[in-house]
Amino acid sequence: MTSSVNVPSICAVPPEVTAGADGLPWIEDAGRVAPRDARELSRLFLDRLRVLEEGTAEHQYARNTLIEMNLSLVAFAARRFRNRGGGETEDILQVGTIGLIKAIDRFDLSREVEFTSFAIPYIVGEMKRFFRDTTWAVHVPRRLQELRVALAKSKEALSTALNRQPTVAELAAHLDLTEEEVVEGLVAANGYVAGSLDSPAGDDETDTTGPRYADMVGDVDPALGLFEDLHALGPLLQDLGERDRAIIEMRFGQEMTQADIGRELNVSQMHVSRLLSRILTRLRTGLLST
Template structure:
């Protein structure tokens, strides 16, 4: 510990508990010195009342002194972090804080031995919970890992990709569970719609520089019509003969209300009222089915 980072143990300033040094920049303390000082700070921390300035000083200093543990643990995930290393450091710091709050000196375990697994565990949970492109249940997230390991083992033994049945037998699971896990694993990563589509035209030539977005289908408005007709069919069957005839003439034969009235020997106004009543009955029936 250098002179510019900490005063002597007897030196005090406002907010520093009795028996602890006032450390100007705890983040600059060497790891070896941090281990020694951490024991002293943990002893005093447990004797202080939570929420007091003295308690906050001791706890915050412990966090700053041991941030090197976070950087060490985060380094293991450098290849997976990509451009988000800062996020990994932040998540690891949460693990460090949890370790400080849970650490018990009476267990006679070095704080570093206790803290590093806590930090690594927090980072692993971060990857497990945030790297999936589509949210799936935790059970299926864990099954993806088991399936990946089983695939590697069976490929080495079989010299080919294993079947669902072989994976199920290897893992002691039902085939339906394995199938569900394989489908869910597709949600782990997602490709951009702007990526080139590996497609070909009917002549066998490359389709050009088209993206996946270019070859995706579009909603077919005709599908709504099919669904509506499918819903309407039983409702039309519930109409009486006269009501079905009016619907057929007006919408099937596309006759005007005046023509329908002339055919039935009633006024156009009467036809209008009848149509309104019939359509209201059909509309209410469709909403009830939805």
């Protein structure tokens, strides 16, 4: 009996799962355990699961109970995909449960990490893999769809074996294909699904603190407008008289003051100001009319 968990479905461990499972309460309906209580109980069950012999009734009970107690994590993760389409809710929950099971089998209490924090990336990862393998944003031939799935599996297997991303040649050898066929499959993979602009832009799809794709979308470069203006200004400058071009060159090319230009031309600063105003008005009018 666990006094800290107020769930009527928890009672004494039945005789068939008593051996080697001391300290584990019997939970009649693990799906009804509140999430807060499930967090506390999960640590207890995960701790005992590591010392129970796989294949025994005790091990099976502990593992199944952990899965049922934490199905709320799968439902929670599935909400972020509710508007994505490409799969029924039941399918998403099923693949999410696969991620939950992987998290249970790989969790290590010695890491001092909350199980929920550890499990969510596994669950979300399986859901994303489901969409990656079953949905496409644009139509591609079935042959390329199947090749995309084969490439994804081969990349995962080779990455684990090589401890790095495989090359096109290695993928081709692994799948007994030509390098041209592999490249064709990789290019076709770009049409699998339109990702959200809020998705992480890095390799780690579980990183929610890094840059998003939206942060990397290009914006209008102000230099483009400047280039267009200068391109249109060229012929207008050519139409100016020699002295007017010299004044523009001194004022804006050499960044001379009006007083310096006046001394260079042997005229007053006021006269230079009037000349500049006339020249700039002419150029501005010419730009607006182009």
